[in-house]
Amino acid sequence: MSQSETGFQPEQKEVVAFRVAGQDFCFDIMSVREIRGWTETTTLPHAQSYVKGVINLRGSVVPVVDLSDRLGLGVTEACERHVIIITVVDGQTIGLLADVVSDILAVTEDAMHAVPDMVSDQVKAFISGVVLFEGKMIRRLDLTSVVPSKGLEAA
Amino acid sequence: MSVGGSDQFRASFFEECEELLEAMHDGFGLMIDGNDDDETIHVVFRAVHSIKGGAGAFGLDGLVAFAHHFETALDQVRAGKISTSDDVLSLFQHCGDHLSDLVVSARDDKDADPAQTKALGAQLDDVIGTPTEAESALSDAAVSFEPLALDFMDLAPAEMVPDTVAKKSGFLLDFTAEPELFTCGNEPALLFKALDRFGQGRISVNVDEVPGLARLDPMMSYLQWSIDLETDVSEDIIRDVFDFVSDCAIITISTRDASGLSPIGEDGPTVENPAPVEASAVLPPLENEPTDVAPEVLPEPAEATPEEKTTAKPATAPVSKAAPPPQTIRVDFERVDKLINLVGELVIKEAMLSQAVSKHDLTSGDEVLQEIEGLKQLAGEIQEGVMAIRAQPVKPLFQRMARTIRDASATTGKRVRLIMKGEAAEVDKTVLERLVDPLNHMVRNAVDHGLESKEDRLAAGKPAEGTVTLSAAHRSGRVVIEISDDGGGINREKVREIGEERGLVTPGAALTASEIDALLFMPGFSMKDEVSELSGRGVGLDVVRSEISALGGRMSISSEMGKGTVFSISLPLTLAVLEGMVVDVAGQTMVIPITAIQETLQPSSAQIHTIGSGSRVLSVRDSLVPVADLGAIFGFRDTPDDLDDHTLLVIETETERRCALIVDSLQDQRQVVIKSLETNYNRVDGIAAATILGDGRIALIVDPEGIAGGIAPPQSSLMTPPRLDALEGASNVAK
Numbered sequence: 018m019s020q021s022e023t024g025f026q027p028e029q030k031e032v033v034a035f036r037v038a039g040q041d042f043c044f045d046i047m048s049v050r051e052i053r054g055w056t057e058t059t060t061l062p063h064a065q066s067y068v069k070g071v072i073n074l075r076g077s078v079v080p081v082v083d084l085s086d087r088l089g090l091g092v093t094e095a096c097e098r099h100v101i102i103i104t105v106v107d108g109q110t111i112g113l114l115a116d117v118v119s120d121i122l123a124v125t126e127d128a129m130h131a132v133p134d135m136v137s138d139q140v141k142a143f144i145s146g147v148v149l150f151e152g153k154m155i156r157r158l159d160l161t162s163v164v165p166s167k168g169l170e171a172a
Numbered sequence: 173m174s175v176g177g178s179d180q181f182r183a184s185f186f187e188e189c190e191e192l193l194e195a196m197h198d199g200f201g202l203m204i205d206g207n208d209d210d211e212t213i214h215v216v217f218r219a220v221h222s223i224k225g226g227a228g229a230f231g232l233d234g235l236v237a238f239a240h241h242f243e244t245a246l247d248q249v250r251a252g253k254i255s256t257s258d259d260v261l262s263l264f265q266h267c268g269d270h271l272s273d274l275v276v277s278a279r280d281d282k283d284a285d286p287a288q289t290k291a292l293g294a295q296l297d298d299v300i301g302t303p304t305e306a307e308s309a310l311s312d313a314a315v316s317f318e319p320l321a322l323d324f325m326d327l328a329p330a331e332m333v334p335d336t337v338a339k340k341s342g343f344l345l346d347f348t349a350e351p352e353l354f355t356c357g358n359e360p361a362l363l364f365k366a367l368d369r370f371g372q373g374r375i376s377v378n379v380d381e382v383p384g385l386a387r388l389d390p391m392m393s394y395l396q397w398s399i400d401l402e403t404d405v406s407e408d409i410i411r412d413v414f415d416f417v418s419d420c421a422i423i424t425i426s427t428r429d430a431s432g433l434s435p436i437g438e439d440g441p442t443v444e445n446p447a448p449v450e451a452s453a454v455l456p457p458l459e460n461e462p463t464d465v466a467p468e469v470l471p472e473p474a475e476a477t478p479e480e481k482t483t484a485k486p487a488t489a490p491v492s493k494a495a496p497p498p499q500t501i502r503v504d505f506e507r508v509d510k511l512i513n514l515v516g517e518l519v520i521k522e523a524m525l526s527q528a529v530s531k532h533d534l535t536s537g538d539e540v541l542q543e544i545e546g547l548k549q550l551a552g553e554i555q556e557g558v559m560a561i562r563a564q565p566v567k568p569l570f571q572r573m574a575r576t577i578r579d580a581s582a583t584t585g586k587r588v589r590l591i592m593k594g595e596a597a598e599v600d601k602t603v604l605e606r607l608v609d610p611l612n613h614m615v616r617n618a619v620d621h622g623l624e625s626k627e628d629r630l631a632a633g634k635p636a637e638g639t640v641t642l643s644a645a646h647r648s649g650r651v652v653i654e655i656s657d658d659g660g661g662i663n664r665e666k667v668r669e670i671g672e673e674r675g676l677v678t679p680g681a682a683l684t685a686s687e688i689d690a691l692l693f694m695p696g697f698s699m700k701d702e703v704s705e706l707s708g709r710g711v712g713l714d715v716v717r718s719e720i721s722a723l724g725g726r727m728s729i730s731s732e733m734g735k736g737t738v739f740s741i742s743l744p745l746t747l748a749v750l751e752g753m754v755v756d757v758a759g760q761t762m763v764i765p766i767t768a769i770q771e772t773l774q775p776s777s778a779q780i781h782t783i784g785s786g787s788r789v790l791s792v793r794d795s796l797v798p799v800a801d802l803g804a805i806f807g808f809r810d811t812p813d814d815l816d817d818h819t820l821l822v823i824e825t826e827t828e829r830r831c832a833l834i835v836d837s838l839q840d841q842r843q844v845v846i847k848s849l850e851t852n853y854n855r856v857d858g859i860a861a862a863t864i865l866g867d868g869r870i871a872l873i874v875d876p877e878g879i880a881g882g883i884a885p886p887q888s889s890l891m892t893p894p895r896l897d898a899l900e901g902a903s904n905v906a907k
Contacts, residue, residue, distance in 0.1 A: 059870040061856055064856070071849070073870050077847070078862045
């Protein structure tokens with residue numbers, strides 16, 4: 018649809034914005050199932066360091082990924098102030114550990130920018146774009162790349 | 173009526189078919205055991221008849237044609253024209269199998285094997301004798317077959333009616349159609365036309381109930397018919413005409429003879445029990461002829477006089493070898509699964525509540541504690557009840573095996589008799605489903621490898637016919653399934669020879685009988701030099717064993733030369749709960765399946781020896797068992813040097829590997845609800861699954877096979893090193 022001529026609002030997407038290791042991130046709100054406070058996890062043997070362990074989500078066993086560690090920003094010493102964002106990616110329910118959920122924003126496609134070139138490859142692998150919002154830069158997280166891949170890491 | 177019934181009806185037809193086929197095979201089973209009384213044959217006949225009727229409604233012509241053919245032969249048996257010899261019964265069983273195939277291929281919209289249909293049809297013709305014109309026309313022109321409820325009557329020639337029927341008598345019928353009759357696509361006129369063939373009839377219709385046009389609901393049925401039929405056929409044949417409408421019409425049949433009218437009973441049961449499956453059980457037995465039958469042939473003397481029949485019939489009708497099937501409902505499996513999950517939650521919540529309350533220092537007689545105790549019991553009972561929903565008898569599974577045996581018997585040319593015991597024992601549906609392949613393999617093995625050839629059997633002084641016994645029994649919370657044959661037993665010399673050839677055994681090693689038998693479970697082991705049609709398809713007992721072990725089961729063999737072999741499978745009743753030992757390992761709470769634990773020891777009293785750099789073994793009663801620290805295996809900590817504060821658990825796995833696990837302390841033993849770790853994460857080596865503890869936290873369930881597979885060699889240590897890799901590969905398959 019052509020927006021400006023017909024007077025329609027440009028297509029907006031709602032995203033959840035949150036903070037990990039002092040940086041702002043976001044992803045599509047439709048991927049969020051719920052947001053919970055930090056609970057102690059049960060450690061998984063031989064897991065990647067960024068997999069904090071598993072928690073009981075109303076009877077399901079859900080792994081928790083330390084986003085900061087996953088993004089190369091240092092291991093989080095989780096405490097009660099931290100949050101776990103529960104998402105479903107490709108049928109897998111995963112918890113993402115973040116410092117705090119800051120906002121829910123409506124973002125237009127226009128506001129979305131490509132990842133700047135100078136960013137390191139490691140970060141690029143996890144970020145699918147950036148949003149400029151009220152003077153802040155919010156990184157859009159590519160969910161599929163942060164979750165522990167099934168099968169591959171079992172070996 | 174053509175194709176196009178909605179999917180839902182179609183699905184329920186096929187579900188019904190399963191039940192009918194089961195009833196049919198049950199009937200054959202009874203007949204083979206010598207119970208070929210009228211009622212049994214009747215049940216079989218009805219099952220086939222009902223399948224035919226349903227198939228007709230969905231336009232499944234191939235199925236209708238074969239069922240019809242089969243039914244004709246059964247009808248001859250019913251009429252006493254064919255005796256049920258072994259050959260006939262065996263043919264019937266094959267026809268039953270083929271009927272199952274046809275049902276399955278109709279369901280999946282596939283083509284069945286026409287050659288098989290033809291071959292069995294020809295054999296049926298041989299049994300029936302020269303087919304009548306009508307019959308041959310029907311079997312040849314299956315496509316033009318008109319699938320109407322009354323088609324069966326074409327094949328009920330008058331001469332099959334017993335002579336005992338009084339001549340010149342007849343029936344008075346009252347027929348009131350309910351609206352469903354029409355929505356099911358039935359047409360009363362056709363039913364009456366069918367009646368017309370049996371004799372002179374007068375039909376009158378009662379239109380008193382028909383309202384004025386203004387109030388007329390076209391979806392309702394207002395007509396009642398009365399039929400005065402002068403005939404010499406029996407009441408059963410009349411009843412058969414109404415077979416398919418018995419649940420959507422009120423039919424009363426009374427006799428009409430020269431001396432006046434003597435009612436032989438309202439047809440109550442058919443209305444009360446609308447389900448077609450049950451209808452077969454409640455229909456009156458064949459003996460109920462409207463004549464003076466000698467009392468001793470009746471199931472109950474009460475039926476001897478016509479007056480008493482009126483009241484006695486509904487009560488005595490369901491007389492049969494098999495009790496009438498219990499009332500059931502069909503439920504989506506997912507709903508039950510959800511319920512089971514919720515109940516698991518309830519049990520956990522209850523445990524959490526108890527734990528929370530226990531922090532409050534209540535006195536033992538406190539009301540809160542008492543109420544919690546009550547809640548605990550209730551939760552336990554609900555859990556048991558919900559688990560029972562998924563429990564199903566092993567009977568259908570065994571019946572599938574009966575078929576496998578018939579096929580195997582045909583391929584090998586060995587005559588085999590199957591005995592089933594304890595088929596009422598119940599197991600979780602998921603367990604049952606996953607048992608199909610392993611059991612199929614084992615019964616095939618029993619026929620192919622277990623039983624000797626006919627000549628060898630006769631030479632050994634055994635009956636030519638081999639026997640395979642399938643039995644199921646509950647033993648201390650597990651179900652034990654045994655597959656035994658009366659064959660030659662395991663030829664241990666030969667097994668050993670092959671084992672040595674394949675490098676599985678060190679030549680000349682001293683092996684016990686059970687150690688040799690255990691070789692059969694080794695990957696790549698095959699007794700047959702040549703690949704036969706039945707076995708040698710690359711799937712061996714090792715795969716069967718890993719499948720069983722994946723179900724939390726154990727397998728064992730016992731065999732006696734010349735007498736036969738018994739394979740035992742011991743399985744948990746459900747895959748949803750597990751009896752576990754809750755332990756502490758490096759600050760983590762873990763669960764070890766109780767079935768694997770042989771004993772617990774305190775290291776202070778145990779003999780621990782160190783070999784090399786840090787490898788430890790424990791000597792328990794003359795055997796050495798490798799010691800492993802769970803904390804180190806899972807990477808939680810380094811192996812402690814001093815074991816005095818720890819506990820040792822000696823575990824034994826399905827593959828008979830033993831090892832001693834170091835844990836920090838034991839908490840308690842309890843039932844835990846198994847939660848998958850793989851749904852949202854990955855498989856983890858050494859971990860079987862997860863569970864939720866009383867405090868809501870997750871504990872991991874240790875996989876003894878995975879742990880022992882990594883550190884302990886098989887107990888007998890007969891294997892040369894290269895085979896160990898293969899074994900690990902096999903144990904991975906089990907996951």
